[in-house]
Amino acid sequence: MLVLGQDEKAKYPFLADAGEYLKDKGFSLVQFGSDPVLKLSVEKALHRIKVAAAGEVYKSDLIDGQASKDYVLEREVFSFLLAIVLIKLTGMSTLIKRFALAEARRAENYLEKDLGNASNKSKIDLATRIIYDLFNIEIIKENDFFVIPVSDYLKHSVTFHEREWKLINRHVENGKVFLTPDKTVRLIRKELGNYISSKIINAPKPSMIPGLENIVDELILISKKLTPTYTIITGEYPPCIKHAIDVLEKGENLPHSGRFMLATFLLSRGQTVQQIAPLFKNAPDYNPRVTFYQLNHLAGTSGSATKYTCPSCEKLKTQDLCFITKECDNIINPLQFGKKRKQ
Amino acid sequence: MNETDIKFLEDSFKKYYFNHFDLISSPQRTPEREFGYQKFNSGMFRHISLKDDKELHLLFMQNIPSDVYCSNAYYSFPNSPMSEKDWKEADLIFDIDAKDLDLSCRKNHTISICNECNEVSKDVNQCEKCNSTKLEKKSLPCKNCIDASKIEVNKLSNVLIDDLGIDKENIYVYFSGNEGFHVYVFNSQFQKIGSKERSELVDYIMFRGVIPETFGMKKFKPNRSLFPDFNQKGWNGRFSKQVFGSKSKRSKIISELLDNGYSSFQKLLDNVSENIGVKIDPNVTMDIHRIFRLPGSINSKSGLTKILCTDLTKFDPYTDACFLNDDSVEVLANCPIEFKLKNKKFGPYINEKISLPTYAAVYLICKKLAIIA
Ligand code: SF4
Ligand SMILES: [Zn+2]
Numbered sequence: 001m002l003v004l005g006q007d008e009k010a011k012y013p014f015l016a017d018a019g020e021y022l023k024d025k026g027f028s029l030v031q032f033g034s035d036p037v038l039k040l041s042v043e044k045a046l047h048r049i050k051v052a053a054a055g056e057v058y059k060s061d062l063i064d065g066q067a068s069k070d071y072v073l074e075r076e077v078f079s080f081l082l083a084i085v086l087i088k089l090t091g092m093s094t095l096i097k098r099f100a101l102a103e104a105r106r107a108e109n110y111l112e113k114d115l116g117n118a119s120n121k122s123k124i125d126l127a128t129r130i131i132y133d134l135f136n137i138e139i140i141k142e143n144d145f146f147v148i149p150v151s152d153y154l155k156h157s158v159t160f161h162e163r164e165w166k167l168i169n170r171h172v173e174n175g176k177v178f179l180t181p182d183k184t185v186r187l188i189r190k191e192l193g194n195y196i197s198s199k200i201i202n203a204p205k206p207s208m209i210p211g212l213e214n215i216v217d218e219l220i221l222i223s224k225k226l227t228p229t230y231t232i233i234t235g236e237y238p239p240c241i242k243h244a245i246d247v248l249e250k251g252e253n254l255p256h257s258g259r260f261m262l263a264t265f266l267l268s269r270g271q272t273v274q275q276i277a278p279l280f281k282n283a284p285d286y287n288p289r290v291t292f293y294q295l296n297h298l299a300g301t302s303g304s305a306t307k308y309t310c311p312s313c314e315k316l317k318t319q320d321l322c323f324i325t326k327e328c329d330n331i332i333n334p335l336q337f338g339k340k341r342k343q
Numbered sequence: 344m345n346e347t348d349i350k351f352l353e354d355s356f357k358k359y360y361f362n363h364f365d366l367i368s369s370p371q372r373t374p375e376r377e378f379g380y381q382k383f384n385s386g387m388f389r390h391i392s393l394k395d396d397k398e399l400h401l402l403f404m405q406n407i408p409s410d411v412y413c414s415n416a417y418y419s420f421p422n423s424p425m426s427e428k429d430w431k432e433a434d435l436i437f438d439i440d441a442k443d444l445d446l447s448c449r450k451n452h453t454i455s456i457c458n459e460c461n462e463v464s465k466d467v468n469q470c471e472k473c474n475s476t477k478l479e480k481k482s483l484p485c486k487n488c489i490d491a492s493k494i495e496v497n498k499l500s501n502v503l504i505d506d507l508g509i510d511k512e513n514i515y516v517y518f519s520g521n522e523g524f525h526v527y528v529f530n531s532q533f534q535k536i537g538s539k540e541r542s543e544l545v546d547y548i549m550f551r552g553v554i555p556e557t558f559g560m561k562k563f564k565p566n567r568s569l570f571p572d573f574n575q576k577g578w579n580g581r582f583s584k585q586v587f588g589s590k591s592k593r594s595k596i597i598s599e600l601l602d603n604g605y606s607s608f609q610k611l612l613d614n615v616s617e618n619i620g621v622k623i624d625p626n627v628t629m630d631i632h633r634i635f636r637l638p639g640s641i642n643s644k645s646g647l648t649k650i651l652c653t654d655l656t657k658f659d660p661y662t663d664a665c666f667l668n669d670d671s672v673e674v675l676a677n678c679p680i681e682f683k684l685k686n687k688k689f690g691p692y693i694n695e696k697i698s699l700p701t702y703a704a705v706y707l708i709c710k711k712l713a714i715i716a
């Protein structure tokens with residue numbers, strides 16, 4: 001297993017062994033319920049979860065993965081470990097999902113920076129070792145690129161739908177694929193999220209810590225207010241729409257044309273902007289203000305007179321958004337899906 | 344096929360197997376493979392497991408199969424039903440077939456057999472005798488077919504070695520026994536990848552699904568410095584050779600490409616794909632549960648042997664894969680085109696009773712162009 005420095009633990013807190021870490025520092029969980037100084041870490045943990053629940057990425061107090069004071073680093077790790085404890089205490093799976101995703105995004109940023117840090121070999125080594133230890137992918141730096149065996153690349157990239165990720169669109173030489181730091185990290189995004197969520201799921205559920213009851217209640221309330229994305233998926237949707245929802249739920253990037261299709265489809269099916277907006281929460285570039293503006297625009301409720309409608313199957317085919325199955329039954333627009341066609 | 348013909352083919356095949364077991368390479372890790380075979384006029388027997396060479400030979404002598412197959416996959420339980428076999432890994436296999444190459448020579452050596460009245464004629468769309476459109480096509484591939492297939496095999500080897508990092512020693516090229524080649528790759532990094540991943544490899548090898556950005560063309564603010572050059576490895580280099588032709592023309596052609604824009608570049612890529620992409624059968628490579636003709640066994644579509652080509656350039660299937668004996672036999676032949684086997688010319692025969700060496704008689708009977716007289 002990796003031996004990590006304090007600053008590395010702060011960047012990649014999911015690598016730290018929670019119990020061990022606390023013991024090392026000489027604390028027990030109960031103390032966090034009462035000790036006023038440690039309570040600062042609890043507040044930070046709460047903040048961390050709230051940010052994740054809102055679909056955003058928590059910005060830590062680290063600057064370039066460094067902090068001037070040791071206790072800042074310590075609090076970074078504490079707040080992560082405590083966040084897991086709090087989430088376990090709420091028992092809400094929506095929170096696990098959101099938190100894991102947000103933390104994966106955060107770690108992704110650091111991994112990308114560490115890999116791209118040409119001047120600091122030890123940082124690159126750490127990042128490549130994390131990727132190797134966690135996902136069993138051997139990455140070797142070659143000039144400005146990271147090379148990985150073609151077979152490893154394929155195992156991860158086949159689930160991506162963008163054509164850019166097809167092997168033919170990569171630089172391949174001698175059985176290796178050449179990737180930039182950001183693509184390297186992007187390749188393992190899903191696994192990183194899975195790793196963090198499985199860590200949370202597998203962590204033992206602690207008993208309630210006296211003093212933290214209110215916080216836990218608050219989190220339960222927050223979680224209940226979140227519209228879990230799947231609740232709006234009712235009725236049978238055509239494959240193209242299912243696929244688009246799938247991509248978003250996985251936190252992958254859906255091209256603009258795909259978002260347009262999805263939004264216009266759902267709007268035509270009578271869903272409201274408020275119902276649809278949360279779907280886009282997981283998108284890597286999610287911005288609530290912009291999303292609402294765009295959705296309102298499409299719905300024709302924001303001044304413009306035009307109401308947009310869902311593109312035809314033919315159009316979607318040219319945009320690589322069609323995933324036709326025999327259930328599509330020769331329809332010409334996804335909106336016709338499932339409705340019997342007149343002969 | 345009638346009893347007499349079957350009897351004759353079985354006798355000839357049996358003699359070959361009895362004398363040429365040395366040619367039948369029992370595959371590495373035999374006990375982990377699934378075997379299958381067919382007999383003349385009967386269905387397929389699959390899900391067979393064999394311990395070693397001895398059992399393999401026994402299968403041949405006991406059943407006198409028309410065709411024998413072996414999986415590229417390795418299983419824990421090869422003789423269980425597919426869902427319980429426990430797939431472990433599979434060799435990478437490519438199929439290159441002359442019939443998929445759109446060759447202009449094809450129509451010269453394709454024969455139509457009418458399913459209604461058995462009339463045999465050169466390639467037609469409708470029976471000349473009874474006007475039926477139910478025709479069975481038989482091809483007697485020519486040298487051009489074989490040469491064109493060899494070119495594809497060489498293109499494939501280049502991509503496998505240069506791009507995919509496969510050791511030359513692990514690539515085995517076999518003549519399929521009929522119209523093309525099977526290329527096997529052993530012990531590569533790809534042994535354990537599944538069907539989806541293999542289909543990505545296929546697209547890579549066939550140069551399919553390319554986007555303009557990959558070869559330097561951008562939608563916005565394209566930049567000539569991003570275009571590929573001759574000395575680059577992989578598809579960049581091959582693209583350069585195909586599109587620029589020579590070093591002196593490169594700069595001018597890039598200017599043209601930039602002028603023509605993004606969408607015409609995409610069209611260019613699709614055209615280029617026809618030329619530089621390797622023409623393999625995608626379904627074969629993607630299928631990780633398939634059984635393939637066993638090297639050394641006879642292909643009942645021709646009576647020729649599926650055999651390893653050690654020197655592809657010199658390889659001539661009509662001498663090097665033709666192992667049946669010369670004993671002469673009387674047949675009633677109806678073959679409107681000429682063919683060559685073991686350096687001897689035969690035909691054309693128009694409903695003639697003639698005496699032929701066994702290997703030629705088998706060839707015609709397998710193609711349904713003759714019967715034992
Ligand atoms: S055929 Fe139409 S409805 Fe079906 S997947 Fe394609 S675009 Fe969607
Ligand atoms: Zn006829």
Ligand SMILES: [Zn+2]
Nearest residue numbers: 448485487488
């Ligand atoms: Zn030909």
